[in-house]
Amino acid sequence: FEGTSRFTDIILQDKYAMENPEDTFNPFDLANGAADKLSPPPDFSGPVNRRRITDPLCLIVLAFIWGTTTWLGVWSLQKGNYNILIHPTDYKGRICGVDKDSNGDELPPLLHAVDHLSNGVCVDECPSDSNLEPSSISDLICKNEDDLLTMDGCLNNGEISGDLDVLITCGGCMYAMGTNKLKHYCVSDSTNSVTDQINEIAEAKGLEPLTELKVFGLNPYILQFVKDLHTSFYVLVGSFSGSALIGLLFLVMFLFPPCVAIAVWASAVLVPAALGGSGAFLWFLSSAYANDGSGIHSDFKALIVKILAIAAWSVAGIFLFSLIFFRKKINLSIAITKAATRAIREVRMCILFPIIQTVFYAIYLGIMALWFIYFSTTGNFVEETETAFENDITYTHQKFTAFGHYKFWFMVLVVVWTSSFFVTFGRLTLTLCYADWYFTPEKDEGNSVSVIGRLLTTVTKHAGTVAFASLAMAPIVVCRAPFLLIQKCIRVSGMDNACVDAFICSCQCFFFVLERFLKFASKNFFVQTAIFGYSFCKSSHESYYLAGRNEENVKDAGPVGILCTFFTRILLTSVSCLASYFVLDSVYGDDLFSVLWVVALIGFMSWFTVGFFTEAVAMSVTTLFQCFLADEEMLGNEGSYYVPSEIDEFLALLDESRSSQFAPKLDTEEDDYTIDSGVRSEQVSYLS
Numbered sequence: 001f002e003g004t005s006r007f008t009d010i011i012l013q014d015k016y017a018m019e020n021p022e023d024t025f026n027p028f029d030l031a032n033g034a035a036d037k038l039s040p041p042p043d044f045s046g047p048v049n050r051r052r053i054t055d056p057l058c059l060i061v062l063a064f065i066w067g068t069t070t071w072l073g074v075w076s077l078q079k080g081n082y083n084i085l086i087h088p089t090d091y092k093g094r095i096c097g098v099d100k101d102s103n104g105d106e107l108p109p110l111l112h113a114v115d116h117l118s119n120g121v122c123v124d125e126c127p128s129d130s131n132l133e134p135s136s137i138s139d140l141i142c143k144n145e146d147d148l149l150t151m152d153g154c155l156n157n158g159e160i161s162g163d164l165d166v167l168i169t170c171g172g173c174m175y176a177m178g179t180n181k182l183k184h185y186c187v188s189d190s191t192n193s194v195t196d197q198i199n200e201i202a203e204a205k206g207l208e209p210l211t212e213l214k215v216f217g218l219n220p221y222i223l224q225f226v227k228d229l230h231t232s233f234y235v236l237v238g239s240f241s242g243s244a245l246i247g248l249l250f251l252v253m254f255l256f257p258p259c260v261a262i263a264v265w266a267s268a269v270l271v272p273a274a275l276g277g278s279g280a281f282l283w284f285l286s287s288a289y290a291n292d293g294s295g296i297h298s299d300f301k302a303l304i305v306k307i308l309a310i311a312a313w314s315v316a317g318i319f320l321f322s323l324i325f326f327r328k329k330i331n332l333s334i335a336i337t338k339a340a341t342r343a344i345r346e347v348r349m350c351i352l353f354p355i356i357q358t359v360f361y362a363i364y365l366g367i368m369a370l371w372f373i374y375f376s377t378t379g380n381f382v383e384e385t386e387t388a389f390e391n392d393i394t395y396t397h398q399k400f401t402a403f404g405h406y407k408f409w410f411m412v413l414v415v416v417w418t419s420s421f422f423v424t425f426g427r428l429t430l431t432l433c434y435a436d437w438y439f440t441p442e443k444d445e446g447n448s449v450s451v452i453g454r455l456l457t458t459v460t461k462h463a464g465t466v467a468f469a470s471l472a473m474a475p476i477v478v479c480r481a482p483f484l485l486i487q488k489c490i491r492v493s494g495m496d497n498a499c500v501d502a503f504i505c506s507c508q509c510f511f512f513v514l515e516r517f518l519k520f521a522s523k524n525f526f527v528q529t530a531i532f533g534y535s536f537c538k539s540s541h542e543s544y545y546l547a548g549r550n551e552e553n554v555k556d557a558g559p560v561g562i563l564c565t566f567f568t569r570i571l572l573t574s575v576s577c578l579a580s581y582f583v584l585d586s587v588y589g590d591d592l593f594s595v596l597w598v599v600a601l602i603g604f605m606s607w608f609t610v611g612f613f614t615e616a617v618a619m620s621v622t623t624l625f626q627c628f629l630a631d632e633e634m635l636g637n638e639g640s641y642y643v644p645s646e647i648d649e650f651l652a653l654l655d656e657s658r659s660s661q662f663a664p665k666l667d668t669e670e671d672d673y674t675i676d677s678g679v680r681s682e683q684v685s686y687l688s
Helices: 005-011 013-019 027-031 056-079 082-086 164-169 191-204 221-231 233-254 257-290 299-325 327-346 353-375 402-438 451-461 463-473 475-479 481-493 498-522 525-532 536-549 551-587 595-635 645-662
Strands: 110-113 120-123 140-142 173-175 179-182 185-188 380-388 391-399 667-670 673-676 679-682
Touching (some): 082 353, 164 191, 221 233, 221 353, 233 257, 233 353, 233 551, 233 595, 257 299, 299 327, 327 402, 327 551, 327 595, 402 525, 402 595, 463 525, 536 551, 595 645
Antiparallel strands (some): 110 120, 140 173, 179 185, 673 679
């Protein structure tokens, strides 16, 4: 082996790691059993049948959180007022088109601004043209006469002032503005001209000018968000259904080996193109927001959209570079995916399981949407006073307490956790099915794998483990959000300093490292739970050390299982978001506070919905490879009759890929190994 030591080290790395674990693991790992091979029970014939309930404490915690969320939902249904979601409220907290005025007549249905603090008054119709040079008070949009008489700045000798400029600056009236109707709101075509006119009057009186005219400034972001969801309900349903349908079509494509390469490479090539196009679109959108004079889109919002455009271009560049760098890995992913699709074809009802997941997930999202709708209307109507142009302006508006905001974000956290629970539940159920299939000796003669039976196993024995894993994999990201909010509030208040910034950044770093650690350590726990019935921590521990003992195989083949469906999932989610945006902008563009909020929610739903179908393939790849590693350790010395021929062919291709990187073809015998054409074979082979 002179001159070829690097090549032989690569080929024999796994055996060497077994015999010299101190070169692979540190003393702490060795003390915790890193070098101990998996040892099957004497009567081992596949995944264990006698299982215990794993991680019950996590299941209890999840049940408690679901119970709390249910209580919040029922409370919201009882306390909420659906009319607040549909109709705007005026400066006195009355619902336009629903409540009665002082004369007992129903208030008009639309809302027009009545002062420069974004308060409004109910009107019958929105003005078509702006009138910045009124000749009388009838040309202005004013508050009720009784309310004007209580505003000292609007009075002259105890009567309503006849000076129209005084009525504007005192907050009693507002110019009639040429407007567009936005979901019962009269929104000005351009607030800049109105702001300039008001500031001209204020400066003439020696008052401090306004920086901008507030638009929807007093509407809680919770209410705005839910109003947009209510308006775009049909688009949300359509995007969810479309994501499920496209995901199902791609899953069907993966069932036919000739179509696997087409699906994987098409997705890989189209992802950078889709992200690049999204970046260009967001860039033009940010310019449109910056040049919009209606006041709906702030400069900060335009800046955020521009940052998103740059981020999309950056990610597209990263994907393009990865596509070039990992092109050989992608070809390997196609090979192992073809091997894994045999399990999907032969396990009956396996292709139907993602559909069942999608149906139950849709029911869950429907329930949560109803609760969010009513929760958004539970804010208290409070009376506040604000000073502008040296005049006190009193108004009533809906406001959520700090506890109300906490309840909202708690419900968001529960949605994220439960969405992750659905995905993790499907992963474990499918892993149980694929593991059963792998450990079926005579696969050509059929199998007795029951998807329903394994579904019941997950529910009755491992629901706590699913709860633990889903908590570890998703909601920690949401837990980082409050620290960003706290940091922003501190900076706005001017109380930030080096110590505070260091503390906040330390908390962010802690959650980030914790998230990455948990995802890395637990990414293959499914297989250990499926085979041996271990709990989450025990499965993560065993899968982590199993990967360490098979370092070279995992390093070369581990990313392959991700690549086979990662590009597909990214592509389908991006397509869903882009298509939804164009539909929303063309159909509901004038009725939404923010299209991007809705698109972000659609992206969230599409990511999980598409994931139900792509995970059926990804878990097949991961499970078969991990089962092979476990099989190699447990039965490698005596020969295993479980390894399917497709996995054998993939490993041969993997060894050929290694040999082409490090050495020419060899035909050399040393000890018990023969290296011929880059294909590994043992005199006593575990690939019998």
